[in-house]
């Protein structure tokens with residue numbers, strides 16, 4: 773019986789991590805586990821901060837004003853390690869094609 777290909781898509785960037793900044797506390801777990809250097813945990817951009825909920829703003833300030841950006845999302849191999857590692861359950865994997873350009 774021939775081996776079938778793994779069900780996950782092996783082309784990079786087809787599936788990408790989507791970080792909920794209202795949950796993210798910039799703890800770096802995703803950046804540590806990602807084998808493809810997808811994440812950059814840094815100070816939140818002002819426009820992203822302004823879009824947070826009230827609770828999200830408070831959380832962000834309490835936890836040092838950092839969140840996980842995904843500058844190398846096009847390298848994501850959908851391994852799921854970041855989703856499992858995030859203590860805040862702030863990351864989900866989505867099809868890149870489902871994201872709104874510029875969002």
Ligand code: SF4
Nearest residue numbers: 806848849851852854
């Ligand atoms: S799913 Fe894997 S490759 Fe993609 S961002 Fe998360 S840890 Fe990195």
